[in-house]
Amino acid sequence: MSEPLHLPADPGQYGYTFGGREAVASVKPGDTVTLRTLDCFGGKVRSVDDLPSQVCEFPYLNPVTGPLYVEGAQPGDTLAVHVVSLTPASPVGISSTFPHFGALTSTGYTRTLQAPLEERVWLYDIDLAAGTVRYQARRSDFTVDLPLAPMLGTVGVAPAANEVRQTIVPDVHGGNLDTPLLGPGATLYLGVNVPGALLALGDGHARQGDGEVCGVAVEVAMDVTIRVDVISGVPTGTPRLETDSELVSLGAARPLEDAFRISQDDLVRHVAELTGLDLLDAYQLVSQTTSARAGNVVDPQYVMSAGIDKRYLPGVTAYRGIHERLRNG
Amino acid sequence: MSEPLHLPADPGQYGYTFGGREAVASVKPGDTVTLRTLDCFGGKVRSVDDLPSQVCEFPYLNPVTGPLYVEGAQPGDTLAVHVVSLTPASPVGISSTFPHFGALTSTGYTRTLQAPLEERVWLYDIDLAAGTVRYQARRSDFTVDLPLAPMLGTVGVAPAANEVRQTIVPDVHGGNLDTPLLGPGATLYLGVNVPGALLALGDGHARQGDGEVCGVAVEVAMDVTIRVDVISGVPTGTPRLETDSELVSLGAARPLEDAFRISQDDLVRHVAELTGLDLLDAYQLVSQTTSARAGNVVDPQYVMSAGIDKRYLPGVTAYRGIHERLRNG
Amino acid sequence: MSEPLHLPADPGQYGYTFGGREAVASVKPGDTVTLRTLDCFGGKVRSVDDLPSQVCEFPYLNPVTGPLYVEGAQPGDTLAVHVVSLTPASPVGISSTFPHFGALTSTGYTRTLQAPLEERVWLYDIDLAAGTVRYQARRSDFTVDLPLAPMLGTVGVAPAANEVRQTIVPDVHGGNLDTPLLGPGATLYLGVNVPGALLALGDGHARQGDGEVCGVAVEVAMDVTIRVDVISGVPTGTPRLETDSELVSLGAARPLEDAFRISQDDLVRHVAELTGLDLLDAYQLVSQTTSARAGNVVDPQYVMSAGIDKRYLPGVTAYRGIHERLRNG
Amino acid sequence: MSEPLHLPADPGQYGYTFGGREAVASVKPGDTVTLRTLDCFGGKVRSVDDLPSQVCEFPYLNPVTGPLYVEGAQPGDTLAVHVVSLTPASPVGISSTFPHFGALTSTGYTRTLQAPLEERVWLYDIDLAAGTVRYQARRSDFTVDLPLAPMLGTVGVAPAANEVRQTIVPDVHGGNLDTPLLGPGATLYLGVNVPGALLALGDGHARQGDGEVCGVAVEVAMDVTIRVDVISGVPTGTPRLETDSELVSLGAARPLEDAFRISQDDLVRHVAELTGLDLLDAYQLVSQTTSARAGNVVDPQYVMSAGIDKRYLPGVTAYRGIHERLRNG
Structure with missing residues (x-):
């Protein structure tokens, strides 16, 4: 292993x-x-x-650091991105509502003639030692400490076919996946579309509920340590993710049914490939074991995750065991 | 407490x-x-x-036991149904695919011109002592033991406004909710629409993944013990559920976004009512803490659950503490 | 032909x-x-x-006249309902917005935390001689005469499997279809589920745009003349409709894609059956000729219509030519 | 008026x-x-x-001619593209099914485990003099002449915020709108995002049904004559279209409800702006008059059109009367 690359916090x-x-x-x-x-x-x-609608310049939100050129990565390969650690780089996390953004408001897509919700900002004190973020109500004295559970909202590569997508959009190239599963210890698998993959990441969350319902997690600048690798000759369609306990497929689409279908379909096909089960037998096994959670239900495309406990796949190793190797450094 | 009522397994x-x-x-x-x-x-x-398409008579599936007339229950009240225990009444659980039913097939709603998937039945040996159900592939030798995790798929009351709904449909009256959260130790809250509520239940599952993806869980006749109570003068809109650790709202609708929105909206309003938070402050708290899981994504209406850990609501008691009382008998 | 049955306007x-x-x-x-x-x-x-939210008692809206027992109609038959004439029975039509009802507002299904739109009523003067209804703005002097185009919003039969549905719901039994195509000269085909079919109808509109966007058409009591008949031994799945120029299939479902898919799938299968084309050839012909319009996008289920010009089906006769016979009396 | 620009059919x-x-x-x-x-x-x-899946290289379909730099067009302006004439440049139009593409099949988004439909190609003889295209079944002798009704499937400009989108995608920049309304005599309005707008167009259809149900219209190379103009300082959000008889808003999104909502919301706001009606009065007028038709229900985003007859907007002129000027040359 070479010395870690330190990327400065430079506007460029x-x-x-x-x-x-x-x-x-x-x-x-x-x-x-x-x-x-x-x-x-x-x-x-x-x-x-x-x-936010006053101090930010729309749509220039959700900046990602990078892209990084990963040597040797070629179209048709899979890029593995292992999250080693995530440390909030600020003592304060921020959340807010936005006009016409979020799951419980009309939006630019789900348009109505109603007035937008109030735009309001919340600040969360982050206590790294205690491992907490403190919710404080804006209109009452209610406060409660919630567990610090850092994650990366946005990790992606350059899309195929010369497309260029805003970072707010999740799709097969990754992007704004917004799943709480993408925290320390997780390995994300993304299909490579261009030489070098061109990995970029950002949108750290001190914590987030499933669905990122109000549209904004507990947002915070993050000190990130990742380890990257390439699985040559192995393509990946929709993004996948592996932890010590689970294999997960991520579906990004609208409507939410389609995000769900993509994630479950991909998990069924992955399980079939790994176990040798025929497609219907794999469908059956997944049906009785899958965990289906909302990632985000607020972005231009939604995300659902489909996870299976690796104990139900005895003897199986995904992606040539790269998760195990990356987590062990 | 009176002697338990034993309901015989009589066709009537x-x-x-x-x-x-x-x-x-x-x-x-x-x-x-x-x-x-x-x-x-x-x-x-x-x-x-x-x-199933040969031995069953469609649409007469999903029989429910009951209805039970709950004395004193009146429109505008809430019925609490606490699941004390669930014991499979057969050593074998059953699952299957159906033609044009399930999440990864076209259906009678999501119609396509494609041929249906093969109809196939799987049998699961249930080992009560070991607490397992055994998955056995039909086209290979693959087997794996999965945890027994019994739940009730279908619990409901008579609908409002004289409607009569098939048991396969989940809606505000309950019905085929198909959430793995509805197991022993859970209390389900349903709004009462008619005198006596007319509670009925069935569709026991030895276990089920989120979404009930292939359309059928590990189905089994069940010996059920429940405890029922009435919260007078307290209405409930969409079904809710409480466990020792979580408060949950259940949304039943199509499309899946709407099931998600209903569940999250109801949880936000419930949290606001219980804590005194204003609506936007409750929205914010729920956004950072909610668990959003698919119940079913196969029935005529889908179900999403929105849960919040009760630790994040210190000092709060829902429905006059009835869950606590029912679980303690 | 016997004397017409005159049904009095009796509450019963x-x-x-x-x-x-x-x-x-x-x-x-x-x-x-x-x-x-x-x-x-x-x-x-x-x-x-x-x-409306003050003077009406929810959910008791959309009253239907009937049901009529149609002699000889048996499950598995098709009921044909030909609309001979529709004459507004009041000189004033009424429209309104409702709180949380309509296509451009959040609803009880598509829930948001936003305040509802203002509830407002509009009155339309109906001029039978001129064949117009007069739109008059409520907040300015703008007025414009629109063509009188009477139609029935709600026509249906008793559902299958003992279900009872509110009249506001469109489904395979008909109900609140809300398609502007269902005016004088049209024949509606509905599958019969119970002996006598139990036909009921109501919800007359002096006119309506596609989608019934604000949730309410130009509503008016209506003097209705229909002619009914039974096509024995010919089942109908989703409702169909025939005019002198078009064959139409109606899909009722959520989400709107599914309403669209049902209508188009049914039209493809109907065209295949009528022409002897194989399914893919019929799919192709329909793809280049179909008219796809929104019926309603506001009810508990939405409606899309799929129509084909009968000139593109030379020599073809649907439902044994009953439309022709009914229109000629 | 200067001499028409003739663009050669050059690969570049x-x-x-x-x-x-x-x-x-x-x-x-x-x-x-x-x-x-x-x-x-x-x-x-x-x-x-x-x-197509064998002779074409996916995803390189739907080539567009251009882009054209329109002098003076600046971000915040509207580009008007008037279709003067469309003449098929080949005597044969082509349609087909694709594996997992179309409205009545599972797709890459609406994934199922089912086998794809058969891939089949149909050829249509085009008779310019008679104004017909001839449908010929592949599995029987059925043939029928359909009216030639040429239109452009894909017209768009460079997206905002540096995005680059495949031509198959319709969105606020235009793109693969696939509405039969975009034929000779129509003027399309697109918001300008970059200097010069960068207009490109293609995907000519000899005719198409609403929804482009099988995923492919009667495709044909086209000789196109357009006239372009710029409305300075007038922004356009979602694409709009004007004919001699109608004002139309086009919504591109998934799910279909959102495409519908965008189109209707935009039409309501446009009508309010043109007539001075308040928003609710405009909502009411549109609700009773709008025509809502499916554009495509097959692309990565769907399209719905919302049209209003200009007779219902007496004395109103949209976009400074540019449609009138462009059609009169």
Whole structure:
């Protein structure tokens, strides 16, 4: 293992698209990389009076650090991104409502003639030692400490067929997946579409509920350590994820049924491939064991996860055992 | 507490609708009831050669035991149904695919011109002592033991406004909710629409994955012990559920977004009512803490659950503490 | 042909469900029936100050006249209902917004935390001689005459399997279809589920745009003349409709894709059956010729229509030519 | 008016994205342009034996001619594209099914485990003099002449925020709108996102049913004459279209409800702006008059149109009367 690459928190390191941008650095398979990601507001919301719609410039939200050129990664390969650690880089996490953004409001897609919800900002004190983030109501004295559960909202590569997508969009290239499963110890698998893959990441969350219902998690700049690798000759369609206990497929689509269907279909096909079960036998096994959770239900495409406990797949190893190797450094 | 009511496994005790049927027995608030439920096939699938489309008479599936007249229950009240215990009444659980039913096939709603998937039956050996159900592939030697995790798929009351609904449909009256959360130790809350509520239940599952993806869980006749009570003057809109650790709202609708929205909206409003938080503050708290899981994604209406850990609501008691009282007998 | 049956405008003739009610009269195949239908508000909205949420008792809206027992109609048959004429029975049509009802507002299904739209009533002067209804803005002097285009919003039979559904719901039994195609000259085909079919109808509209976007058409009590007949031994799945120029299939479902899919799938299968084309050839022909319009996008289930010009099906006769016979009396 | 620009049918003139490509020519506001568009297969399907999945290279379908740099067009302006004439450039139109593409099949989004439909190609003889295209069944002798009704499936500009989208995707930048309304005599309005707008177009259809149900219209290379203009300082959100008789808003989204909502919401707001009606009065007027038709229900995003007859908007002129001027040359 070479020395970790440290990526400075330099404006040139950030962008608002997957695709359409030059690599800011190059890494080798197996490399450990440490970097700083900005929060989804680009650091512009600093108090409860900084309303995002006033201090941010739409649609330039959700900056991602990178892209990184991963040496040797070729179209048709799979990029493995193991999250080694995530440490909030600020003592305060931020959440908010936005006008016409979120799951319990009309939006630019689900349009209605109603007035938007109030735009309101919440600040969360983060206590790294205690492992908590503190929710504080804005209209009463209610406070409660919630577990710190850091995760990355947005990790992706350059899309296929020369497309360039805003970072807010999750799709087969990754992007704004917003699943609480993507925390320390998880390995994300993404299909490579262009030489070098062009990995970028950001949108750290100190914690997030399933669905990211109000549209905004507990957002925070993050010190990130990842380890990357390439599985040559093994393609990946929709993003997948592995933890010590679970194999997970992620479906990104609208409507939510389709995100669900993609995730479950992919898990069935993955289980069939790994176990040798025929497709219907795999369908049956998955049906009795899968965990189906909402990732986000707020972005231009939604995300559902389909997970299976690896104990129900005895003797099976996914992606040549790379998760095990990456987690052990 | 009176002696438990034992309901015999008599054909007269079963039906295929919520509403439109006379009560088969009467119970008092606080009563413990033991009863037997049939499996969703009405016991007609006994081997892998009994294809449901051949041995069952559509749409007469999913029989429910009852209805029970709960004394004193009035429109505008809430019925609490605490699941004390669930014991499979057969050593073998059954699952299957159906033609054009399930999440990964076209259906009578999501119609396509494609041929249906093969109809196939799987049998699961249930080992009560070991607490396992054994998956056995049909086209290979693969077997694996899965944890026994019994639950009730279908619990409901008579609908409002004189409607009569097939038991396969989940809606605000309960019905085929198909959430793995509805197992021993859970208390289900349903709004009462008619005098006596007319509670009926069935569709026991030895276990089920989120979403009931292939359309059929590990189905089994069940020996059921429940305790029922009435919360007078407290209405309930969409079904809710409480366990020792969680408060949960259940949304039943199509499309899946709407099931999700209903569950999350109801949880936000419930949390606001219990904590005194204003609606936006409750929205924020729920957004960072909610668990959003698929119940079923196969029935005429889908179900999503929205749960919050009760630790995040310190000092709060839902429904006058009835869950605590019912679980303690 | 016997003398037309005249059904008096008696309270006993109206109800709020399909199924669950006794027939109010009996008719023979071939009979002409004249009857009066109430408007969807049951006549309770009489001025712009009568807000529906205040003067109506929810959910008792959309009364239907009937049911009529059609002699000889048996499960597995098709009921043909030909609309001979529709004459508004009031000089004033009524429309409104409702809180949380309509396509451009959040609803009880598509829930948000936003405040509802204002509830507002509009009155339309109907000029039978000129064939117009007059739109008059409530907040300005803008007025415009629109063509009178009367139609029936709700026509249905008793559902299968003992279900009882509110009249507001469209489904395979018909119900609140809300398609502008169902006007004078159209023949509606509905599958019969119970002996006598138990036909009921109401919800007359002086006119309606596609989708019934605000949730309420130009509602008016209606003098209705229909002619009914039975096509023995010919089942109908989803409702169909025939005019002098078009064959139409109606899909009722959520989400709107599924309503669309049902209507198009049914039209493809109908065209295949009528022409002898194989399924893919019929799919191709329909793809290049179908008209796909929104019926309603506001009810508990939505409706899409799929129509094909009968000129593209030379020599073809649907349902044994009954439309032709009924229109010619 | 200057001489029409003639764009040669040169490979350099075609591409597969909106955005990400350099202009191939420059035009002035008011210019008439004649150009040739390729069919959606890039001319590679020439007989019923040329299966698209074998002769085409996915996802490189739906080539568009251009982009054209429109002088003076600036972000915040609206580009008006008037279709003067469309003449099929080949005597044969082509349609087909694709594996897992279309409205009545599972797709890459609406995934199922079922086998795909058969891939089949149909050829349509085009008779320009008679104004017909001839449908010929592949598995029987059935033939029928359908009216020639040429339209452009795909017209768009470069997206905002540096995005690059495949031509198959319709969105606020236009793209694969697939509405039969976009034929000769129609003026399409698109918001300008980059200097010069970068207009490109293609995907000519000899005719198409609403929804483009099988996924493929009667595809044909087309000789196109358009006239372009710029409405300075007038932004356009979602695409709009004007004919001599109708004002139309186009919504592109998934699910279909959202495409419907976008189109209707935009039409309501447009009508309010043009007439001075308040929003609810405009909602009411649109509700009783709108025509809501499916554009496509097969692409990565669906399209619905919302149209209003201009007779119901007396004295109103949209976009400074540019449609009238462009149609009169």
